[in-house]
Amino acid sequence: xTEPLTSEERDRRVEQYASAPGRLRxxxxxxxxxxxxxxxxxxxFSVHEIVCHCADSETNAYCRIRYLLTEKKAVIVGYDxxxxxxxxxxxxxPLDAALATVxxxxxxxxxxxxxxxxxxxxxxGTHSESGRYTxxxxxxxxxxxLEEHIEQINRTVDAWRSQ
Numbered sequence: 001x002t003e004p005l006t007s008e009e010r011d012r013r014v015e016q017y018a019s020a021p022g023r024l025r026x027x028x029x030x031x032x033x034x035x036x037x038x039x040x041x042x043x044x045f046s047v048h049e050i051v052c053h054c055a056d057s058e059t060n061a062y063c064r065i066r067y068l069l070t071e072k073k074a075v076i077v078g079y080d081x082x083x084x085x086x087x088x089x090x091x092x093x094p095l096d097a098a099l100a101t102v103x104x105x106x107x108x109x110x111x112x113x114x115x116x117x118x119x120x121x122x123x124x125g126t127h128s129e130s131g132r133y134t135x136x137x138x139x140x141x142x143x144x145x146l147e148e149h150i151e152q153i154n155r156t157v158d159a160w161r162s163q
Contacts, residue, residue: 004122005136013143018110020146021103024054027150028099035160037091045085047153052090053081054149055098058105061142065109067125068135069116074125076133102146113139 005013028051037046045053060079067074084090120135127133 005139007118010121010139013139014110014113017113017139017143018106021106023150024102024146025099027153031153031157035157038160040156040159046091047156048095049085049090050149050153051095052093052098053085054146055101056084057145058102062105062109065135065138068123068133068138069120071125076125076127078127078129
């Protein structure tokens with residue numbers, strides 16, 4: 001994907017990664033109950049489904065970074081989030097369990113990330129959809145992932161309010 005991160009950028013991204021579940025929880029606290037399962041458009045996720053997607057994404061991320069750091073020739077498998085939402089019935093999955101998963105996974109991963117030596121961030125594997133994939137690539141993606149979905153939740157609630 002891209003070049004290695006500087007140690008300052010890496011530290012900033014690790015802290016962003018670690019603190020994002022709190023921002024997600026704060027954002028959800030402001031969502032009216034009636035808006036939680038509202039669909040902005042056919043085929044788009046509700047706020048409830050976004051959180052369930054985040055839980056599954058985080059569990060994938062948890063494994064991905066560990067495989068990258070420990071396996072020779074790690075293979076990172078892509079998945080179809082829309083299919084997961086349908087097949088795992090996100091609309092009826094317990095929201096509290098999904099949010100707790102996000103918090104627990106990041107709570108367990110952030111301390112490990114903070115302890116990694118500089119050389120760990122250059123470890124690489126192959127992503128089944130995008131090719132070469134390094135630990136730095138992983139951090140770029142997942143330090144932004146919850147932020148992007150927090151924005152998506154805010155857009156969804158704004159659309160719900162304006163209907």
